[in-house]
Amino acid sequence: MCRWLAYSGxxxxxxxxxxxxxxSLIDQSLHARLGVETTNGDGFGVGWYVADSMAEPALYRGTGPAWSDANLREIARSTTSPLFLAHVRASTxxxxxxxxxxxxxxxxWLWVHNGSIRDFALxxxxxxxxxxxxxxxxxxxxxxxxxxxxLAVTYGLRDRPIAAVQRTAxxxxxxxxxxxxxxxxxMTVATTDGDRIWCFRYSSEGRSRSLFYSTGISALRTLHPDREMLRGLSEETRLVVSEPLGELAGAWxxxxxxxxxxxQKGDDELSRFEPSMP
Structure with a gap:
Protein backbone atom coordinates (compact mmCIF):
# COMPACT_ATOMS: atom_id res chain seq x y z
CA MET A 1 0.00 0.00 0.00
CA CYS A 2 2.49 2.68 1.17
CA ARG A 3 5.68 3.15 3.21
CA TRP A 4 6.36 5.96 5.66
CA LEU A 5 8.73 7.16 8.35
CA ALA A 6 8.53 9.60 11.27
CA TYR A 7 11.66 11.12 12.82
CA SER A 8 12.15 13.20 15.97
CA GLY A 9 15.40 14.15 17.69
CA SER A 24 16.12 3.93 2.81
CA LEU A 25 12.61 5.18 2.20
CA ILE A 26 13.58 5.92 -1.41
CA ASP A 27 14.83 2.34 -1.76
CA GLN A 28 11.51 1.16 -0.30
CA SER A 29 9.66 3.10 -2.99
CA LEU A 30 11.20 0.59 -5.43
CA HIS A 31 11.96 -2.46 -3.32
CA ALA A 32 9.63 -2.69 -0.31
CA ARG A 33 10.11 -5.97 1.52
CA LEU A 34 7.19 -6.00 3.96
CA GLY A 35 4.50 -4.10 2.09
CA VAL A 36 1.57 -5.40 0.07
CA GLU A 37 3.24 -3.98 -3.04
CA THR A 38 6.94 -4.05 -3.82
CA THR A 39 6.78 -0.72 -5.66
CA ASN A 40 5.38 2.48 -4.17
CA GLY A 41 5.57 4.85 -7.12
CA ASP A 42 2.22 6.71 -7.06
CA GLY A 43 3.56 9.89 -5.52
CA PHE A 44 5.46 10.91 -2.40
CA GLY A 45 5.73 13.66 0.16
CA VAL A 46 7.75 15.02 3.04
CA GLY A 47 6.70 17.51 5.72
CA TRP A 48 9.19 19.09 8.10
CA TYR A 49 9.41 21.60 10.92
CA VAL A 50 12.01 24.29 11.57
CA ALA A 51 14.04 23.79 14.75
CA ASP A 52 12.38 25.10 17.94
CA SER A 53 9.18 25.97 16.12
CA MET A 54 5.65 24.58 16.15
CA ALA A 55 4.58 26.83 13.30
CA GLU A 56 2.97 25.41 10.16
CA PRO A 57 5.38 22.86 8.69
CA ALA A 58 6.86 22.99 5.21
CA LEU A 59 5.48 20.48 2.72
CA TYR A 60 6.78 19.08 -0.56
CA ARG A 61 4.71 16.54 -2.49
CA GLY A 62 4.95 15.15 -5.99
CA THR A 63 2.94 12.80 -8.20
CA GLY A 64 5.85 10.98 -9.79
CA PRO A 65 7.97 8.21 -8.28
CA ALA A 66 10.13 9.38 -5.38
CA TRP A 67 13.20 7.64 -6.79
CA SER A 68 13.30 9.85 -9.88
CA ASP A 69 12.41 13.26 -8.43
CA ALA A 70 15.48 15.50 -8.69
CA ASN A 71 13.87 18.28 -6.66
CA LEU A 72 13.25 15.93 -3.73
CA ARG A 73 16.91 14.96 -3.75
CA GLU A 74 17.97 18.62 -3.76
CA ILE A 75 15.62 19.50 -0.90
CA ALA A 76 16.66 16.45 1.13
CA ARG A 77 20.39 17.13 0.91
CA SER A 78 20.06 20.81 1.88
CA THR A 79 17.27 20.76 4.51
CA THR A 80 17.84 20.08 8.22
CA SER A 81 15.01 19.38 10.63
CA PRO A 82 14.47 17.97 14.14
CA LEU A 83 11.09 16.47 13.21
CA PHE A 84 9.72 15.29 9.89
CA LEU A 85 7.35 12.80 8.28
CA ALA A 86 7.91 11.25 4.85
CA HIS A 87 5.73 8.95 2.73
CA VAL A 88 5.87 7.03 -0.55
CA ARG A 89 2.50 6.08 -1.99
CA ALA A 90 0.94 3.05 -3.63
CA SER A 91 -2.60 4.02 -4.55
CA THR A 92 -5.50 1.85 -3.42
CA TRP A 109 -0.49 19.20 12.12
CA LEU A 110 0.76 16.54 9.69
CA TRP A 111 -0.68 13.06 9.00
CA VAL A 112 0.55 10.00 7.08
CA HIS A 113 -1.28 6.70 6.65
CA ASN A 114 -0.56 3.24 5.31
CA GLY A 115 -3.59 1.03 4.82
CA SER A 116 -7.12 1.58 3.59
CA ILE A 117 -10.79 1.79 4.35
CA ARG A 118 -12.32 -1.24 2.69
CA ASP A 119 -15.02 -0.38 0.13
CA PHE A 120 -14.30 3.31 0.67
CA ALA A 121 -16.53 4.35 -2.23
CA LEU A 122 -19.48 2.73 -0.45
CA LEU A 151 -12.37 13.06 11.02
CA ALA A 152 -9.60 12.96 13.63
CA VAL A 153 -9.42 16.77 13.64
CA THR A 154 -13.22 16.84 13.97
CA TYR A 155 -13.03 14.54 17.01
CA GLY A 156 -10.41 16.57 18.84
CA LEU A 157 -7.00 15.70 17.41
CA ARG A 158 -5.59 19.06 18.49
CA ASP A 159 -6.52 18.51 22.14
CA ARG A 160 -6.72 14.73 22.69
CA PRO A 161 -4.96 12.97 19.80
CA ILE A 162 -5.30 9.40 21.04
CA ALA A 163 -9.00 9.70 21.81
CA ALA A 164 -9.58 11.44 18.47
CA VAL A 165 -8.02 8.58 16.49
CA GLN A 166 -9.86 6.01 18.60
CA ARG A 167 -13.13 7.75 17.79
CA THR A 168 -12.21 7.94 14.10
CA ALA A 169 -11.52 4.20 14.01
CA MET A 187 -4.06 1.46 9.31
CA THR A 188 -0.67 2.45 10.47
CA VAL A 189 -0.74 6.20 11.10
CA ALA A 190 1.68 8.87 12.24
CA THR A 191 0.53 12.35 13.18
CA THR A 192 2.37 15.26 14.77
CA ASP A 193 1.87 18.81 15.97
CA GLY A 194 5.58 19.65 15.57
CA ASP A 195 6.38 18.78 19.19
CA ARG A 196 5.24 15.19 19.74
CA ILE A 197 4.54 12.33 17.33
CA TRP A 198 1.67 9.88 17.82
CA CYS A 199 1.83 6.55 15.95
CA PHE A 200 -0.91 3.94 15.64
CA ARG A 201 -1.01 0.33 14.43
CA TYR A 202 -4.47 -1.20 14.13
CA SER A 203 -6.75 -3.17 11.82
CA SER A 204 -10.26 -4.50 12.17
CA GLU A 205 -9.05 -7.98 11.29
CA GLY A 206 -6.18 -7.93 13.81
CA ARG A 207 -3.46 -8.41 11.18
CA SER A 208 -2.11 -4.90 10.72
CA ARG A 209 0.56 -3.65 8.33
CA SER A 210 4.14 -3.70 9.59
CA LEU A 211 5.48 -0.95 11.86
CA PHE A 212 8.73 -0.61 13.82
CA TYR A 213 10.32 1.84 16.24
CA SER A 214 14.01 2.41 16.84
CA THR A 215 15.82 1.17 19.92
CA GLY A 216 16.96 3.85 22.39
CA ILE A 217 20.23 5.57 21.50
CA SER A 218 22.00 4.57 24.74
CA ALA A 219 21.23 0.91 24.13
CA LEU A 220 22.39 1.16 20.53
CA ARG A 221 25.68 2.80 21.56
CA THR A 222 26.28 -0.10 23.95
CA LEU A 223 25.54 -2.63 21.24
CA HIS A 224 27.58 -0.81 18.59
CA PRO A 225 30.28 1.35 20.24
CA ASP A 226 32.17 1.69 16.96
CA ARG A 227 29.25 3.30 15.07
CA GLU A 228 30.18 6.94 14.48
CA MET A 229 26.65 7.86 13.39
CA LEU A 230 25.27 7.15 16.89
CA ARG A 231 27.62 9.51 18.74
CA GLY A 232 26.06 12.73 17.52
CA LEU A 233 22.45 11.80 18.28
CA SER A 234 20.64 12.86 21.45
CA GLU A 235 18.93 10.46 23.81
CA GLU A 236 15.61 11.84 22.55
CA THR A 237 16.20 10.68 18.97
CA ARG A 238 13.62 8.18 17.74
CA LEU A 239 12.35 6.77 14.45
CA VAL A 240 9.13 4.98 13.56
CA VAL A 241 9.08 3.25 10.15
CA SER A 242 6.91 0.99 8.04
CA GLU A 243 9.92 -1.26 7.67
CA PRO A 244 13.52 -1.10 8.94
CA LEU A 245 15.94 1.17 7.09
CA GLY A 246 18.85 -1.24 7.58
CA GLU A 247 20.00 -4.43 9.25
CA LEU A 248 21.87 -3.08 12.29
CA ALA A 249 21.45 -5.73 14.98
CA GLY A 250 19.07 -4.69 17.74
CA ALA A 251 18.14 -1.41 16.08
CA TRP A 252 14.45 -2.09 15.39
CA GLN A 264 7.97 13.03 23.23
CA LYS A 265 10.55 14.71 25.44
CA GLY A 266 11.29 12.44 28.38
CA ASP A 267 9.84 8.95 28.45
CA ASP A 268 7.98 7.77 25.38
CA GLU A 269 4.69 5.89 25.71
CA LEU A 270 3.46 2.60 24.28
CA SER A 271 -0.03 1.35 25.07
CA ARG A 272 -2.99 -0.58 23.68
CA PHE A 273 -5.21 1.01 21.05
CA GLU A 274 -8.95 0.35 21.13
CA PRO A 275 -11.52 2.08 18.86
CA SER A 276 -14.38 3.88 20.56
CA MET A 277 -17.64 5.24 19.28
CA PRO A 278 -17.79 9.03 18.80
Whole structure:
Protein backbone atom coordinates (compact mmCIF):
# COMPACT_ATOMS: atom_id res chain seq x y z
CA MET A 1 0.00 0.00 0.00
CA CYS A 2 2.49 2.68 1.17
CA ARG A 3 5.68 3.15 3.21
CA TRP A 4 6.36 5.96 5.66
CA LEU A 5 8.73 7.16 8.35
CA ALA A 6 8.53 9.60 11.27
CA TYR A 7 11.66 11.12 12.82
CA SER A 8 12.15 13.20 15.97
CA GLY A 9 15.40 14.15 17.69
CA UNK A 10 18.71 15.75 16.87
CA UNK A 11 18.32 17.93 13.76
CA UNK A 12 19.57 16.03 10.70
CA UNK A 13 19.45 16.48 6.95
CA UNK A 14 16.45 14.77 5.38
CA UNK A 15 18.65 12.74 3.06
CA UNK A 16 20.20 10.97 6.07
CA UNK A 17 17.03 8.86 6.17
CA UNK A 18 15.41 9.34 2.78
CA UNK A 19 18.44 8.34 0.71
CA UNK A 20 21.52 7.21 2.63
CA UNK A 21 20.51 4.04 4.53
CA UNK A 22 20.86 0.74 2.72
CA UNK A 23 17.10 0.26 2.78
CA SER A 24 16.12 3.93 2.81
CA LEU A 25 12.61 5.18 2.20
CA ILE A 26 13.58 5.92 -1.41
CA ASP A 27 14.83 2.34 -1.76
CA GLN A 28 11.51 1.16 -0.30
CA SER A 29 9.66 3.10 -2.99
CA LEU A 30 11.20 0.59 -5.43
CA HIS A 31 11.96 -2.46 -3.32
CA ALA A 32 9.63 -2.69 -0.31
CA ARG A 33 10.11 -5.97 1.52
CA LEU A 34 7.19 -6.00 3.96
CA GLY A 35 4.50 -4.10 2.09
CA VAL A 36 1.57 -5.40 0.07
CA GLU A 37 3.24 -3.98 -3.04
CA THR A 38 6.94 -4.05 -3.82
CA THR A 39 6.78 -0.72 -5.66
CA ASN A 40 5.38 2.48 -4.17
CA GLY A 41 5.57 4.85 -7.12
CA ASP A 42 2.22 6.71 -7.06
CA GLY A 43 3.56 9.89 -5.52
CA PHE A 44 5.46 10.91 -2.40
CA GLY A 45 5.73 13.66 0.16
CA VAL A 46 7.75 15.02 3.04
CA GLY A 47 6.70 17.51 5.72
CA TRP A 48 9.19 19.09 8.10
CA TYR A 49 9.41 21.60 10.92
CA VAL A 50 12.01 24.29 11.57
CA ALA A 51 14.04 23.79 14.75
CA ASP A 52 12.38 25.10 17.94
CA SER A 53 9.18 25.97 16.12
CA MET A 54 5.65 24.58 16.15
CA ALA A 55 4.58 26.83 13.30
CA GLU A 56 2.97 25.41 10.16
CA PRO A 57 5.38 22.86 8.69
CA ALA A 58 6.86 22.99 5.21
CA LEU A 59 5.48 20.48 2.72
CA TYR A 60 6.78 19.08 -0.56
CA ARG A 61 4.71 16.54 -2.49
CA GLY A 62 4.95 15.15 -5.99
CA THR A 63 2.94 12.80 -8.20
CA GLY A 64 5.85 10.98 -9.79
CA PRO A 65 7.97 8.21 -8.28
CA ALA A 66 10.13 9.38 -5.38
CA TRP A 67 13.20 7.64 -6.79
CA SER A 68 13.30 9.85 -9.88
CA ASP A 69 12.41 13.26 -8.43
CA ALA A 70 15.48 15.50 -8.69
CA ASN A 71 13.87 18.28 -6.66
CA LEU A 72 13.25 15.93 -3.73
CA ARG A 73 16.91 14.96 -3.75
CA GLU A 74 17.97 18.62 -3.76
CA ILE A 75 15.62 19.50 -0.90
CA ALA A 76 16.66 16.45 1.13
CA ARG A 77 20.39 17.13 0.91
CA SER A 78 20.06 20.81 1.88
CA THR A 79 17.27 20.76 4.51
CA THR A 80 17.84 20.08 8.22
CA SER A 81 15.01 19.38 10.63
CA PRO A 82 14.47 17.97 14.14
CA LEU A 83 11.09 16.47 13.21
CA PHE A 84 9.72 15.29 9.89
CA LEU A 85 7.35 12.80 8.28
CA ALA A 86 7.91 11.25 4.85
CA HIS A 87 5.73 8.95 2.73
CA VAL A 88 5.87 7.03 -0.55
CA ARG A 89 2.50 6.08 -1.99
CA ALA A 90 0.94 3.05 -3.63
CA SER A 91 -2.60 4.02 -4.55
CA THR A 92 -5.50 1.85 -3.42
CA UNK A 93 -7.68 3.17 -6.23
CA UNK A 94 -7.88 6.95 -5.91
CA UNK A 95 -6.17 9.07 -8.57
CA UNK A 96 -2.48 9.88 -8.66
CA UNK A 97 -2.57 13.62 -8.03
CA UNK A 98 -0.73 15.99 -5.71
CA UNK A 99 -3.70 16.52 -3.38
CA UNK A 100 -3.80 12.76 -2.75
CA UNK A 101 -0.16 12.57 -1.68
CA UNK A 102 0.84 12.42 1.98
CA UNK A 103 1.60 14.03 4.38
CA UNK A 104 -1.68 15.86 4.77
CA UNK A 105 -1.45 19.18 6.62
CA UNK A 106 -3.89 21.20 8.70
CA UNK A 107 -2.49 24.20 10.56
CA UNK A 108 0.56 22.87 12.45
CA TRP A 109 -0.49 19.20 12.12
CA LEU A 110 0.76 16.54 9.69
CA TRP A 111 -0.68 13.06 9.00
CA VAL A 112 0.55 10.00 7.08
CA HIS A 113 -1.28 6.70 6.65
CA ASN A 114 -0.56 3.24 5.31
CA GLY A 115 -3.59 1.03 4.82
CA SER A 116 -7.12 1.58 3.59
CA ILE A 117 -10.79 1.79 4.35
CA ARG A 118 -12.32 -1.24 2.69
CA ASP A 119 -15.02 -0.38 0.13
CA PHE A 120 -14.30 3.31 0.67
CA ALA A 121 -16.53 4.35 -2.23
CA LEU A 122 -19.48 2.73 -0.45
CA UNK A 123 -18.70 4.27 2.95
CA UNK A 124 -17.36 7.63 1.79
CA UNK A 125 -20.58 9.64 1.91
CA UNK A 126 -21.38 8.72 5.52
CA UNK A 127 -17.80 9.36 6.62
CA UNK A 128 -17.45 12.72 4.86
CA UNK A 129 -20.76 13.92 6.33
CA UNK A 130 -19.31 13.28 9.80
CA UNK A 131 -16.49 15.79 9.17
CA UNK A 132 -16.97 19.19 10.81
CA UNK A 133 -18.47 21.44 8.08
CA UNK A 134 -15.88 24.10 8.87
CA UNK A 135 -13.13 21.61 7.95
CA UNK A 136 -14.72 20.48 4.70
CA UNK A 137 -13.08 23.20 2.52
CA UNK A 138 -9.67 21.99 3.68
CA UNK A 139 -10.20 18.57 2.06
CA UNK A 140 -8.81 18.96 -1.44
CA UNK A 141 -8.14 15.36 -2.40
CA UNK A 142 -10.17 12.16 -2.70
CA UNK A 143 -8.41 9.60 -0.50
CA UNK A 144 -9.65 7.66 2.50
CA UNK A 145 -6.48 8.80 4.31
CA UNK A 146 -7.40 12.48 4.04
CA UNK A 147 -10.95 11.81 5.24
CA UNK A 148 -9.52 9.95 8.24
CA UNK A 149 -7.31 12.93 9.05
CA UNK A 150 -10.18 15.39 8.99
CA LEU A 151 -12.37 13.06 11.02
CA ALA A 152 -9.60 12.96 13.63
CA VAL A 153 -9.42 16.77 13.64
CA THR A 154 -13.22 16.84 13.97
CA TYR A 155 -13.03 14.54 17.01
CA GLY A 156 -10.41 16.57 18.84
CA LEU A 157 -7.00 15.70 17.41
CA ARG A 158 -5.59 19.06 18.49
CA ASP A 159 -6.52 18.51 22.14
CA ARG A 160 -6.72 14.73 22.69
CA PRO A 161 -4.96 12.97 19.80
CA ILE A 162 -5.30 9.40 21.04
CA ALA A 163 -9.00 9.70 21.81
CA ALA A 164 -9.58 11.44 18.47
CA VAL A 165 -8.02 8.58 16.49
CA GLN A 166 -9.86 6.01 18.60
CA ARG A 167 -13.13 7.75 17.79
CA THR A 168 -12.21 7.94 14.10
CA ALA A 169 -11.52 4.20 14.01
CA UNK A 170 -14.75 3.52 15.90
CA UNK A 171 -16.81 5.53 13.44
CA UNK A 172 -15.25 3.80 10.42
CA UNK A 173 -16.00 0.38 11.89
CA UNK A 174 -19.55 1.40 12.81
CA UNK A 175 -20.26 2.73 9.32
CA UNK A 176 -18.65 -0.37 7.85
CA UNK A 177 -20.92 -2.66 9.87
CA UNK A 178 -23.98 -0.65 8.85
CA UNK A 179 -23.10 -1.25 5.19
CA UNK A 180 -22.15 -4.90 5.63
CA UNK A 181 -18.43 -4.33 5.01
CA UNK A 182 -16.27 -6.84 6.87
CA UNK A 183 -13.07 -5.64 8.56
CA UNK A 184 -13.35 -2.10 7.17
CA UNK A 185 -10.19 -0.52 8.63
CA UNK A 186 -6.49 -1.18 8.04
CA MET A 187 -4.06 1.46 9.31
CA THR A 188 -0.67 2.45 10.47
CA VAL A 189 -0.74 6.20 11.10
CA ALA A 190 1.68 8.87 12.24
CA THR A 191 0.53 12.35 13.18
CA THR A 192 2.37 15.26 14.77
CA ASP A 193 1.87 18.81 15.97
CA GLY A 194 5.58 19.65 15.57
CA ASP A 195 6.38 18.78 19.19
CA ARG A 196 5.24 15.19 19.74
CA ILE A 197 4.54 12.33 17.33
CA TRP A 198 1.67 9.88 17.82
CA CYS A 199 1.83 6.55 15.95
CA PHE A 200 -0.91 3.94 15.64
CA ARG A 201 -1.01 0.33 14.43
CA TYR A 202 -4.47 -1.20 14.13
CA SER A 203 -6.75 -3.17 11.82
CA SER A 204 -10.26 -4.50 12.17
CA GLU A 205 -9.05 -7.98 11.29
CA GLY A 206 -6.18 -7.93 13.81
CA ARG A 207 -3.46 -8.41 11.18
CA SER A 208 -2.11 -4.90 10.72
CA ARG A 209 0.56 -3.65 8.33
CA SER A 210 4.14 -3.70 9.59
CA LEU A 211 5.48 -0.95 11.86
CA PHE A 212 8.73 -0.61 13.82
CA TYR A 213 10.32 1.84 16.24
CA SER A 214 14.01 2.41 16.84
CA THR A 215 15.82 1.17 19.92
CA GLY A 216 16.96 3.85 22.39
CA ILE A 217 20.23 5.57 21.50
CA SER A 218 22.00 4.57 24.74
CA ALA A 219 21.23 0.91 24.13
CA LEU A 220 22.39 1.16 20.53
CA ARG A 221 25.68 2.80 21.56
CA THR A 222 26.28 -0.10 23.95
CA LEU A 223 25.54 -2.63 21.24
CA HIS A 224 27.58 -0.81 18.59
CA PRO A 225 30.28 1.35 20.24
CA ASP A 226 32.17 1.69 16.96
CA ARG A 227 29.25 3.30 15.07
CA GLU A 228 30.18 6.94 14.48
CA MET A 229 26.65 7.86 13.39
CA LEU A 230 25.27 7.15 16.89
CA ARG A 231 27.62 9.51 18.74
CA GLY A 232 26.06 12.73 17.52
CA LEU A 233 22.45 11.80 18.28
CA SER A 234 20.64 12.86 21.45
CA GLU A 235 18.93 10.46 23.81
CA GLU A 236 15.61 11.84 22.55
CA THR A 237 16.20 10.68 18.97
CA ARG A 238 13.62 8.18 17.74
CA LEU A 239 12.35 6.77 14.45
CA VAL A 240 9.13 4.98 13.56
CA VAL A 241 9.08 3.25 10.15
CA SER A 242 6.91 0.99 8.04
CA GLU A 243 9.92 -1.26 7.67
CA PRO A 244 13.52 -1.10 8.94
CA LEU A 245 15.94 1.17 7.09
CA GLY A 246 18.85 -1.24 7.58
CA GLU A 247 20.00 -4.43 9.25
CA LEU A 248 21.87 -3.08 12.29
CA ALA A 249 21.45 -5.73 14.98
CA GLY A 250 19.07 -4.69 17.74
CA ALA A 251 18.14 -1.41 16.08
CA TRP A 252 14.45 -2.09 15.39
CA UNK A 253 11.56 -3.24 17.54
CA UNK A 254 8.12 -4.22 16.18
CA UNK A 255 5.19 -2.10 17.28
CA UNK A 256 2.70 -4.52 18.88
CA UNK A 257 -0.62 -5.26 17.22
CA UNK A 258 -3.44 -2.85 18.17
CA UNK A 259 -1.26 -0.31 19.92
CA UNK A 260 -0.21 3.32 19.88
CA UNK A 261 3.00 5.10 20.80
CA UNK A 262 3.90 8.67 21.68
CA UNK A 263 7.35 10.11 20.92
CA GLN A 264 7.97 13.03 23.23
CA LYS A 265 10.55 14.71 25.44
CA GLY A 266 11.29 12.44 28.38
CA ASP A 267 9.84 8.95 28.45
CA ASP A 268 7.98 7.77 25.38
CA GLU A 269 4.69 5.89 25.71
CA LEU A 270 3.46 2.60 24.28
CA SER A 271 -0.03 1.35 25.07
CA ARG A 272 -2.99 -0.58 23.68
CA PHE A 273 -5.21 1.01 21.05
CA GLU A 274 -8.95 0.35 21.13
CA PRO A 275 -11.52 2.08 18.86
CA SER A 276 -14.38 3.88 20.56
CA MET A 277 -17.64 5.24 19.28
CA PRO A 278 -17.79 9.03 18.80
Missing amino acids: TPIRLDELLYRPRH GTPVQQTNCHPFRFQN LKRDLVLAVDPELYPAMTGSTDSEVMFH GLIESVGRAHGVPDPLQ QPVPESSYGVI
